Amino acid sequence: MRLSRYFLPVLKETPAEAQIVSHRYMLRAGMIKQASAGIYSWLPLGFKVLRRIEQIVHEEQVRAGHIPMLMPTLQSADLWKESGRYDAYGPEMLRIRDRHDRDMLYGPTNEELITDIFRSHVTSYKDLPLTLYHIQWKFRDEIRPRFGVMRGREFLMKDGYNFDLTKEDALHAYNRHLVSYLRTYERMGLQAIPMRADSGPIGGDDTHEFLVLAETGESEVFYDSEITDLKFGDREIDYDSVEQCRAVLEEFTSRYARTDETHDEAVWADIPEDRRRVARGIEVGQIFYFGTKYSEPMGAVVTDRDGNRVPVHMGSHGIGVSRLVGAIIEASHDENGIIWPEGVTPYHVGIVNLKQGDASCDAACEDLYKAFTAKGLEPLYDDREERAGAKFATMDLIGLPWRITVGPRGLKNGMVELTSRRTGESEEMTPEAAIARVA
Ligand code: ATP
Ligand code: MG
Ligand code: MG
Ligand code: MG
Numbered sequence: 001m002r003l004s005r006y007f008l009p010v011l012k013e014t015p016a017e018a019q020i021v022s023h024r025y026m027l028r029a030g031m032i033k034q035a036s037a038g039i040y041s042w043l044p045l046g047f048k049v050l051r052r053i054e055q056i057v058h059e060e061q062v063r064a065g066h067i068p069m070l071m072p073t074l075q076s077a078d079l080w081k082e083s084g085r086y087d088a089y090g091p092e093m094l095r096i097r098d099r100h101d102r103d104m105l106y107g108p109t110n111e112e113l114i115t116d117i118f119r120s121h122v123t124s125y126k127d128l129p130l131t132l133y134h135i136q137w138k139f140r141d142e143i144r145p146r147f148g149v150m151r152g153r154e155f156l157m158k159d160g161y162n163f164d165l166t167k168e169d170a171l172h173a174y175n176r177h178l179v180s181y182l183r184t185y186e187r188m189g190l191q192a193i194p195m196r197a198d199s200g201p202i203g204g205d206d207t208h209e210f211l212v213l214a215e216t217g218e219s220e221v222f223y224d225s226e227i228t229d230l231k232f233g234d235r236e237i238d239y240d241s242v243e244q245c246r247a248v249l250e251e252f253t254s255r256y257a258r259t260d261e262t263h264d265e266a267v268w269a270d271i272p273e274d275r276r277r278v279a280r281g282i283e284v285g286q287i288f289y290f291g292t293k294y295s296e297p298m299g300a301v302v303t304d305r306d307g308n309r310v311p312v313h314m315g316s317h318g319i320g321v322s323r324l325v326g327a328i329i330e331a332s333h334d335e336n337g338i339i340w341p342e343g344v345t346p347y348h349v350g351i352v353n354l355k356q357g358d359a360s361c362d363a364a365c366e367d368l369y370k371a372f373t374a375k376g377l378e379p380l381y382d383d384r385e386e387r388a389g390a391k392f393a394t395m396d397l398i399g400l401p402w403r404i405t406v407g408p409r410g411l412k413n414g415m416v417e418l419t420s421r422r423t424g425e426s427e428e429m430t431p432e433a434a435i436a437r438v439a
Contacts, residue, residue, distance in 0.1 A: 001378070001379075001381070004384050006044065007044050008030045008045055008398070009030040010029060010030050010394055011027060011030070014028065015027045018148065020147050020148075021216070021329065022150065022216075022333075023148030023150070023326065025333060025338050025397065026149065026325070026326065028397060029045060029046075029338060029398045030043050031046030031325075032148065032149060037145050037153065038145025038151070038152045038153030039152065039153055039154045040149055045346050045398065046325065048346035049344055049346050050156065050321065052344045052346070053188060053321055053325060054156070054158075054321055056188060057184055057319055060180050060183050060184040061160065061180065063183075064179070064180035064239045065131065065176075065239050066131040066180075067130070067131065067132050067133070068135075070136060071107075071114065071117075071134055072107075072113075072136075073106055073137050073138075074096070074104055074106060075104065075105055075107045075110075075112070075113055076102065076103070076104060077095070077102075079112035079113060079116050079298075080112050082298055083111070089108065091143075092108060092140045093105055093108055093140075093141065094106040094140075107136075107138060107139070109157075109318070110134070110159055111294050111314075111316055112294065114161045115294045115295060115298045115300050115314070116298065117132075118300050119295075119301070124302055124303055125165045128164055128165045128169070128302065128312065129163065129164045129172075130163045131160055132163075133158060134160075135157070136159075137154055137155070138154070138155055138159075139153060140155075147216070148326055149323060149325055149326050150323050150326040151323075155320065155321075156320075157319065157320055159316060159317070160316065161315070161316050162174075162177075162315045162316075162317070163300070163313075164313045165302065165310070166313060167313050169313065170289055170291070170313035170315055171289060172242050174287055174289045175242075175246050175249045177315070177317040178194060178245075178252070178253075179237055179248045181210055181285055181319065182194075182248070183237075185212075188324065188328060189331075189343055189344065190212055190328060191212065192210040192211060192284050192285065193212075193227055193228070193281070194208040194209070194210055194252055194257065195209050195210075195258050195259050195281075196208060196257065196258045196259075196262045197258070198259070198261035199288060199290070206315075207287065207288045208253065208286065209259060209285070209286045210283070211259070211282060211283055212281060213228075213280070214281065214282050214330040217279075217282040217330075218280070218282070219259050219260065219280065219283055220279075220280060220281075221257070221258070221280065221281040222256065222260070222263045222268060222277070222278055223255070223279070224255040224256040224275050225276075225277050226255050226275060227252075227257050256268065282326075282327045282330060283323075284324055285319040286318050287318075288315050288316050288317070289313075289314075291313050292311040293314070295311035295312045295313070300314075328341065328344060333399070336393070336396035337397035337398065337399050338398060339399050339401075340399045340401060340421075341401075346378075346398070347379060347400050348377040348401065349372060349377065349401070349402040349404060350379070350380050350395045350402070350404070351365050351368050351369060351381040351382065351403075351404050352388070352392065352403060352406065353365045353381070353382060353383055353406050354388050354405060354407035354408070356386075357385070358408055360408065360411050364411055365383065368416075368431055368434070371435050372438070375435070377438065382395065400421060401422065402418060402437075402438045403418070403419040404416050404438075405417040405419065405426075410428060414430055414431075415429060416428070416431050417429075418433075418434045
């Protein structure tokens, strides 16, 4: 992409309404614009990051054997009356009436809708196990939307639902989700710690939230410092293996890590004092096992091996896709702007032309642009007639992992400058060497 043809409405001033750094940088970097309270337009740069995060979520879900689909944002109230949640959900649910006076709602989550799909089509244990998911916009009329996309009213969520014959099978689905989430967040450059949590309005006995540690997090968390040493890394997991998934769950949940809702002073007291950490965290996902809570009232039953009709065991599993954009920035920035992890960066490398219009500078930049594109990488080329300082400030703000600076002085010796956004270190090298380093 050439910046002269892009739409990147960078703000010079820090917007007064933004209280936390991710919100400030997302507004300043022209990633989002508020449409109304807690509802945002995703401008091109923000949209690109959102899509990259979404893509990682898709890839890891499919890798775990889960099946993508898409359900609508608007739902009929009937199903929610059937499950008993229409009244229970309260004012967070946006209720709508259509022209025929039918009660509708903008879905805050999809347990009812998916259970209805399931019961309409699946009748036998032979079709199990089954896990379906989608990535779709949700609406929750949050009492205090704030922190930009972190607590929006409209937000993008991955929500997946497993259907299993037995509790045992459903717990494997739970463990499988935990493993796939660990991989998902690590690919985004995040450490998200699974913590024992409270099930809230979804209901159920088993649940873990995934929290990214950050001072601006809305949850208070208590954990054993040993847990932050755990890395999922690039281990190969057979998602069908009950033993392998359970072993990962045990490894990542055996140390104390809880949110304030489930914090237990008595257990806490047994942890060596120098390992006890009290901090704040951002909830970027949650997994639930809730058994037959929906299948029973909604009649989602299958025949088992003996011909008995039994309600299926279910769980649901969410990832806050749009919240993650903010959470990643909270976890990775400095005083000059965002520092994107490689896995989610909107462009792989920025090219800064110090002397736009100079034939040799322009040609060298074009060559770099073509070379990166040929390698399947996306460069963002600042080809505007701007001062060097302004170009550098924009690149720092939008946080691409690499910057290549092309100027007449270096080019005389066949050199460009490669700068790492994370370390700030710059090195002179040939364009070929710079391409090799980035790729
Ligand atoms: P919170 O405690 O932050 O209100 P939640 O527990 O109500 O979140 P879940 O029902 O578990 O949310 O939804 C799954 C994921 O969706 C959450 O882990 C979070 O990452 C994301 N999410 C929930 N509410 C919002 C929101 N208002 N804005 C952005 N993302 C959200
Ligand atoms: Mg909530
Ligand atoms: Mg929560
Ligand atoms: Mg939650």
